[in-house]
Amino acid sequence: MTKDMADKSTTLPAKAVSKAASTADASYSGNMSLSVSLSPEQGLNRYLQEVRKFPMLERDEEFMLAKRWRQDGDSEAAERMVTSHLRLVAKIAMGYRGYGLPIGEVISEGNVGLMQAVKKFDPDKGFRLSTYAMWWIRAAIQEYVLRSWSLVKMGTTAAQKKLFFNLRRMKGEMKAIEDGDLRPEHIKKIATNLGVKEEEVTSMNRRMGHGGDASLNVTIGGDDGSAQWQDWLQDETDSQETQIANSQEHQARMDLLQDAMSDLNERERDIIMKRRLAEKPMTLEDLATIYEVSRERIRQIEARAFEKLQAAMIAAAGTTGLIEN
Numbered sequence: 001m002t003k004d005m006a007d008k009s010t011t012l013p014a015k016a017v018s019k020a021a022s023t024a025d026a027s028y029s030g031n032m033s034l035s036v037s038l039s040p041e042q043g044l045n046r047y048l049q050e051v052r053k054f055p056m057l058e059r060d061e062e063f064m065l066a067k068r069w070r071q072d073g074d075s076e077a078a079e080r081m082v083t084s085h086l087r088l089v090a091k092i093a094m095g096y097r098g099y100g101l102p103i104g105e106v107i108s109e110g111n112v113g114l115m116q117a118v119k120k121f122d123p124d125k126g127f128r129l130s131t132y133a134m135w136w137i138r139a140a141i142q143e144y145v146l147r148s149w150s151l152v153k154m155g156t157t158a159a160q161k162k163l164f165f166n167l168r169r170m171k172g173e174m175k176a177i178e179d180g181d182l183r184p185e186h187i188k189k190i191a192t193n194l195g196v197k198e199e200e201v202t203s204m205n206r207r208m209g210h211g212g213d214a215s216l217n218v219t220i221g222g223d224d225g226s227a228q229w230q231d232w233l234q235d236e237t238d239s240q241e242t243q244i245a246n247s248q249e250h251q252a253r254m255d256l257l258q259d260a261m262s263d264l265n266e267r268e269r270d271i272i273m274k275r276r277l278a279e280k281p282m283t284l285e286d287l288a289t290i291y292e293v294s295r296e297r298i299r300q301i302e303a304r305a306f307e308k309l310q311a312a313m314i315a316a317a318g319t320t321g322l323i324e325n
Contacts, residue, residue, distance in 0.1 A: 044104055051086040059128065066123035081118050081129060082111075088130055089114050092137050098168060099145050106141055113140030163196050163204050170194075171205075253313075260312035267291070268305035275302050 057065065057080070068077035089110040096106050117133035142165060170190050171182070182190070182205055191198045261269055274282045284295040291298065 044107075047104075047107075048087075048090055051083070051090060054083040054086060057081070057084045057129075062129055063123045066121055066129070069118070070122070078118050081121075082115055085114055085130060085133055086111065088133065089137050092134060093141060096141055096145060101145060101148055105148075106144065109144035110137045110141045113137040116140070163190075163194050163200060166194060167201070167204055253317075256313045256316050257309075259316060260309050263308060263312050264305050268301060268308070271298065271302050272305050272309065276306065 062081065062084075065074075065077040065081050068074040069081065090107055093103060093106040093110045097103055113136040114133050117129070117136035120136075121129055121132055123129075142161065146161065146164065167190065170193065171186070174186050174189070182202065187198050187201045190196075191201045194201075261272070264272065271287060274287065284298045287298045288295045
């Protein structure tokens with residue numbers, strides 16, 4: 001790595017190193033100077049060209065570097081392990097382009113995962129660093145996608161995360177690429193394969209179909225190109241004035257009802273209350289048993305009481321202005 005390159009460079013990757021300093025142990029921060037000409041946020045094509053310049057490691061060389069890092073804390077050895085796998089991070093990150101997030105940010109998050117993998121890598125277990133690191137890289141990227149794709153939490157359980165990251169692929173395999181809800185047979189198959197509920201599949205598909213969060217201030221048309229999405233939204237609830245007016249009218253009608261009830265005798269009031277105003281109205285048969293009369297007699301009393309109540313309320317409403325005479 002040339003001095004000129006180091007002088008004009010930013011730390012690679014700038015975001016990854018700053019985050020790694022807070023997540024890795026103290027031997028990482030301040031010691032690892034992963035210098036390359038630019039970070040992925042500054043220019044993707046140039047970044048990819050630069051990371052390809054770092055040579056791949058042979059198995060024996062990788063083993064010795066890992067030993068130097070674990071036993072002696074050799075930051076230069078750790079740096080070589082990281083830089084030799086930056087192209088692996090980029091390759092994995094490209095698989096997450098469909099989520100609409102800046103690919104440079106995705107690569108940077110993957111680099112954080114790579115640095116964590118190097119920190120924890122044990123060469124004595126017989127695995128290559130690439131095999132071990134890909135899980136850390138994917139985990140870091142997926143956490144970033146889940147955190148950034150929507151302000152609303154996408155999923156907390158392992159099954160829901162699996163659904164989020166596999167739904168698009170499974171839809172493609174089933175050729176279920178039409179807009180709108182999935183077909184019942186597709187929903188059932190996806191739910192069964194991923195071990196989630198069918199309603200979770202439907203909900204996740206709808207959320208992903210809208211492409212994540214959208215700003216209410218986004219421009220969506222108009223003759224002058226200045227119309228915003230929020231201009232087309234309509235509040236379907238009643239205005240405060242309407243709600244207050246409805247509440248006042250309801251209270252006025254309840255007052256009329258209470259006054260009109262006083263015109264009924266005790267038995268009529270009781271039957272109206274239990275037949276018309278109770279949350280669980282009593283049957284004619286039950287009231288007939290209570291008053292020791294026939295069901296038909298209870299029906300007649302109820303009908304007559306209701307007519308009296310209705311007439312009294314209409315008359316009172318005319319005097320209060322609730323209805324026009």
